[in-house]
Amino acid sequence: MTQEVKATSATNDITDEATIMPTHSELAASGLSKRNQKFVYQAIELVENDGQYLSLIQKMETDLLEGQKVGKTAKQIYGTPAEALGMEAKAQETQSQGTVYSDFGYWDLAFDNMLTFLMLFSAMFGITLLFQKDASINAGAAGILALALTSICGGLLFALITKIMARRDLGRVLRVLSAILAFALWFLIYMLASVLPKVINPVLPGWVYLIVAVVAFAGFRFLRKKTGIVGGFMGGSQVSNKK
Template identity: 35%
Template sequence: MSDNKPRNADKQEEQVENKEQDTGVTASKTGLTKRNADFMFKLRKEIANSGLNNEKQEEAIHDTEKQLLDGQKSGQTARQIFGTPSERVEEIVRGPKKEAISQNDNYWFRSLDNALIFAALFSAMYAVMSMFQPQTIAKTPGPAGFLAIILTSAVGGLGMGYVYRVLYPDKKAPRPSLWKQIGMTVLAVLVWISCYTLFAALPSSINPLLPPAGYIAIAVVTFGARWYLRRRYGITGGFI
């Protein structure tokens, strides 16, 4: 038993030495740094078990080495470029991840983005008011009704989506004059306020008030939906 331990230790030491020698040879031949050469050493072992044919393996290895050499010029490491060897092999086998097409300039996605944040903010506001200032809602319950919140948010989303498109047109199109920007914004806000007043007059039979938990639930759901929408479709910026 005692004889086996030294033998195992010697074997492990020999394997480490062999790996260091292989890595050193790879680094000297390819011009890679020792760390990047170690990455390639591990990559070769993993890609050999990936199921790819020899031609594709060599092509992938050559491409990886080329990218590493280019990255070295600006101080990038293999991990910064590819992650781990396993992640690089997965990318080679399955292909690069397809990036979602940005809908940043899509009017409907932009309007939905605005409507969701408006619904989240209104719901959060009425949740706080219903808990700490219930008498205020009792005096003017209309705006806090479920249907009023949905409709007000929808109109606000559509209106602000349109204003955003006017203020931030396609890169090739010229931006409108300052006065036109101000006029469009003021007009959109006035229309929104008018709709808000109109929706507040809806009867309680179709525009019921909600308990605080109901408003909180709407705020959480709409905020979460907006977060997913922006992440999934690459939407950035906006009024809020």
């Protein structure tokens, strides 16, 4: 029994020794160039000294050693350390199985669409008002209150449309009809907002709208970075790798 324990302990010691990653000094003595040593060590850091990657690291050393004999660089052979380990391929595979746009929360989608509409309409009105001095005469839709209502309602309704279209249990006809009704409601709100009196719906100078567009874009980018949302009505087929 004691001999079996000793044998098991010896086997474990051998296994532990076999899975120890190369150190800086060992890489320096391997014959690899300093650049190739750095490449291998970056790969070791990426796998956090995980022993299951030892054989791959050893193969990498051998390939780089053979490559440098004929003038091939690590970049020519492998690209990056992550590519050498197959990590980028795994990351792309994970991303392809990520979160579809419609899977995000309703309010995340609503704010995403609100900022999108605010950004686009503000940019459009700002450019129009800058180049057409008399555009404000019949530009009720460009009024600041109309812009706010159109963007807010558009964000709420388009988020609803996104959720409805993702509901396979509702049936295709019902989903399409619901989406059409929601879009029609948003268009009606847009038309009604455009006839609001100028007292409560003033048209501001074009440069103000351009500033609003820039601020909305900054908010849009911040929200997407925070939530991981990609796609939308301009690219709804995309997915995000953030759950």
